Amino acid sequence: MISISEEGYYGRFGGAFIPEMLHPNVEEIRKTYVEMIKDEAFQKQFRQLLRDYVGRPTPLFLAERLSEKYETNIYLKREDLCHTGAHKVNNTIGQILLAQRLGKKRIIAETGAGQHGVATATVCALMGLPCVVYMGAVDIERQQPNVSRMKMLGAEVRPATSGSQTLKDATNEAIRDWINNPEDTHYIIGSVVGPHPYPDMVARFQSVISEEIKWQLEAATGKSNPDLIIACVGGGSNAAGAFYHYLNEDNVRLIAVEASGLGVDSGESAATSVLGTEGIIHGSRTLLMQTPDGQIIEPYSISAGLDYPGIGPMHAHLIQSGRAEAVHITDREALAAAYDLSKREGIIPALETAHAFAALEKIAYQKSDVIVINLSGRGDKDLDTYIKHFEEFNE
Numbered sequence: 001m002i003s004i005s006e007e008g009y010y011g012r013f014g015g016a017f018i019p020e021m022l023h024p025n026v027e028e029i030r031k032t033y034v035e036m037i038k039d040e041a042f043q044k045q046f047r048q049l050l051r052d053y054v055g056r057p058t059p060l061f062l063a064e065r066l067s068e069k070y071e072t073n074i075y076l077k078r079e080d081l082c083h084t085g086a087h088k089v090n091n092t093i094g095q096i097l098l099a100q101r102l103g104k105k106r107i108i109a110e111t112g113a114g115q116h117g118v119a120t121a122t123v124c125a126l127m128g129l130p131c132v133v134y135m136g137a138v139d140i141e142r143q144q145p146n147v148s149r150m151k152m153l154g155a156e157v158r159p160a161t162s163g164s165q166t167l168k169d170a171t172n173e174a175i176r177d178w179i180n181n182p183e184d185t186h187y188i189i190g191s192v193v194g195p196h197p198y199p200d201m202v203a204r205f206q207s208v209i210s211e212e213i214k215w216q217l218e219a220a221t222g223k224s225n226p227d228l229i230i231a232c233v234g235g236g237s238n239a240a241g242a243f244y245h246y247l248n249e250d251n252v253r254l255i256a257v258e259a260s261g262l263g264v265d266s267g268e269s270a271a272t273s274v275l276g277t278e279g280i281i282h283g284s285r286t287l288l289m290q291t292p293d294g295q296i297i298e299p300y301s302i303s304a305g306l307d308y309p310g311i312g313p314m315h316a317h318l319i320q321s322g323r324a325e326a327v328h329i330t331d332r333e334a335l336a337a338a339y340d341l342s343k344r345e346g347i348i349p350a351l352e353t354a355h356a357f358a359a360l361e362k363i364a365y366q367k368s369d370v371i372v373i374n375l376s377g378r379g380d381k382d383l384d385t386y387i388k389h390f391e392e393f394n395e
């Protein structure tokens with residue numbers, strides 16, 4: 001049975017390891033979020049925004065040409081059709097409503113590739129709240145289009161200039177800001193990571209994905225359970241949402257796809273579930289890539305959204321307990337899958353999402369199986385990368 005304990009543990013992973021100064025904030029969120037999720041007024045507002053603003057339910061699409069290629073039955077859950085182009089907005093909508101309920105007047109967030117920053121800036125504009133997004137200075141250079149989108153949406157993007165000037169440094173800056181402004185500020189974390197209750201809260205907001213898959217699959221096939229669900233894992237929020245209502249349905253195989261960059265053993269990878277060891281990152285105990293003396297090892301993937309040194313505690317537990325199967329996909333395998341999906345189904349996936357499609361080459365399944373792939377986002381943001389490698393893969 002997969003469940004979370006009162007203290008926020010999935011098996012050995014999770015918990016809340018935070019500076020004393022932030023205890024009141026995390027405690028206030030913990031006291032409020034479960035009550036809020038059960039509250040009818042919240043549900044009404046959340047559902048209405050998901051429908052009218054985000055565009056839910058997103059379709060479940062039978063990909064016939066892809067199914068033909070792999071000689072099985074493949075359905076795509078179209079999170080790429082969400083407003084802003086990915087699943088991340090499901091969470092930021094939930095958290096902005098939480099911030100309002102807590103009476104917070106200011107929002108902060110951290111972002112790596114900029115996707116979570118955009119999803120946060122979007123809901124802040126929607127609700128008229130000021131928004132500060134911390135982003136590594138190196139990432140600001142690499143991800144200009146998303147920096148521009150955040151500016152258009154009225155957010156202030158603050159560069160993190162310490163360390164490697166990437167996501168973990170942006171996270172440190174965001175936590176420092178929160179410690180300095182605990183009264184009026186809510187920190188919107190973008191994946192199923194961070195101190196309890198964030199991983200559980202974000203999973204619940206994203207669980208709308210598997211809630212919809214259940215009734216959509218029932219309507220399409222007469223059965224609400226697929227045989228396999230495949231999702232890519234950075235921190236793990238789209239996978240958590242796609243797995244959520246199937247966690248305790250043991251006949252549904254859960255496939256968690258991590259980025260192995262240039263190869264698991266190349267030293268340039270983000271394959272946390274095999275390379276990671278137990279430690280504490282961003283306030284929770286989980287698997288992370290670190291040196292024997294506890295220094296975080298910079299991860300690498302061609303996809304900025306999977307390039308995270310840790311993995312959400314739920315996924316650490318799912319993989320270690322054997323409930324989920326971990327698959328590792330290199331940059332090249334992901335690129336090949338992206339070109340194939342684009343031509344075969346007319347859908348250009350995000351680079352993150354392309355890793356999930358490449359897993360079809362790596363797993364065993366039956367002809368009669370029903371496979372759902374969570375199509376977490378669209379590929380507009382990755383066109384430069386796709387075009388750069390185009391000739392190599394398309395002669």
Ligand SMILES: *Cc1c(COP(=O)(O)O)cnc(C)c1O
Binds near residue numbers: 305
């Ligand atoms: C951010 C992102 C991911 C990775 O984040 P998770 O929390 O693991 O879902 C995956 N796909 C897309 C399209 C993203 O933008």
